[in-house]
Amino acid sequence: MGMQFNNVFKSAVLALTIVGLAACSSTSDTEEMTPVAQTGESDAARAARLEQERLQREREEQQRRDQAALNTTVFYFDFDVADFQPSDRETLIAHARNLAANPNRRVRLEGHADERGTREYNLALGERRANSIRDFLIVNGASRAQMETVSYGEERPAVNGQTEAAYRQNRRVEIQPAG
């Protein structure tokens, strides 16, 4: 996360500085609503404090979003398709950033297929799905050494049954913590 976060941090500081200065030069309602913690605070000190607070909120928001992304550990695939869905991009980027920021963290990517078709071919399909996520995580900052992929093919369904809904839930890659 190092480099990338620094850049985000710098631009946030810059943006907040401008906002802060703009706020100082006006007498808006929002200004009155901000709690005044210290009397006799200079305009400059106040602007700096607001910057800090704003930055803190920004960080917390990013952490919250990242945590939500990290809590999403199952990714679904279309029939006979090994590429993950575009809507999962941001979530996977959060996983990649987290791995980059925690070099000691290791994960296991478990690839699965639905039951249609032959078992050995489904084993290959599950591996291809796990590899597609692994490769995306590597491109986005995770290290290959942090990840182990394993395919279970159709041997470990998430849901039993022969319905499209069941099949959809079984075509998946799960990101699991690894030792």
Add this chain to the structure above:
Amino acid sequence: MCVLALVFSLRLSAAELNIEITRGVDNPIPIAAVPFRWEGASLLDEDIAQIISNNLEQIGEFRALSRANMLSLPSEEREVHYRDWRILAQQYVVVGKITQVPGGQMVQVQWEFFDINRERKVLGEVLTGSMSQLRDIAHSISDVVYQEITGRRGAFSTKIMYVSAEGSIGSTVYRLHYADYDGRRAQILLESREPIMSPAWSPDGSQIAYVSFETDLPRIYIQDLGTGQRRQVTNFPGINSSPVWSPDGRKLAMVLSKDGSPDIYVLDLTTNALIQLTDHPRAETEPAWTTDSRSVIFTSDRTGQPQIYKVDATGGLPERLTFDCFYCAKAQFLPDGVNLVHVRRETRQNNSYGISILNVQTNRVITLTDTALDESPSVAPNGRMIMFGTTFNGRGVLDAVSIDGRVKFRLPSLQGDVREPSWSPYLN
């Protein structure tokens, strides 16, 4: 992490199978297997004549006469009156008697076999075995009768292996079973909390290979059926799967994805030398040897969808064998080396996977099944029947179908999902 138990005793497994005949031929050969006479004090555990009747009926080519309709119950030649059986329109009659060998648990089975039209005894023999071998004796008699009538070797004394999965998601127990070809006398060879896949027989039937996830990764193991000893054969990164012995027993074809994508390899079991047969960034899997051991057929999706290819066993450029299907996979040649059994889905729109046979010389395709989720076909050593896994009422079951598609029987299990049948070679 995984629980592993090797059970080699005569423990009966829960997933014992029973045969159901779902289809048959139009003009089966009428045969009467007369209850074998037994004069011992206690009841016998097995009914030899009934086992013979079941064997011959479930492969569809025969119709066994019901006992209630028999006019007499002969047990040896001098009691056989051809007229009785001609009236009943029988072509063949099997009779026998079982006697206890004095001072032991051994029994002697004397049996005879008659051709009613020709009014002659075809053959007779005396078999000796223990009380626990009555089923084996019945299968052996069935093999002889079948061969005498059809001219083809019977496969009633062969065995099958299959995998079962039992228990709810998250607490599934996987088991590898060993049973008679009809699912009876099932024993557990391996039990694990992690998946078991792809059981395969050595050509002499003394060893088996399979994939077990017991280390949390798919790895190939070889197990000796006599001693129960097992060893892990592979530990490469990625997929290690689809073990299959060469017909000469010296090599094991397999799938490894250690170089990024699944490819076909051949491991020499004596030298441990590993040869790579395919090298393609797409998936190559499901190897099977041709009957002459000179080539390996496999599934590859190098053109987008899975199709069947053939490659020289020393490597080289693969030849594509299937063209006119959306999904053709898991192929195996019949003993004739010309007819290719495989799993086929015709079109993208037709969402059904069936068992088909492609004649690679005429390109004619016969579809044998009409169920939707068929997979893992395994051919009997006489090439007459194919056993496969399918789904019925939401559960995995094993079906068998004759190679002309006319006869079908089902081996429903009592518990759990059963899948991946593997028919043994001849064991006698």
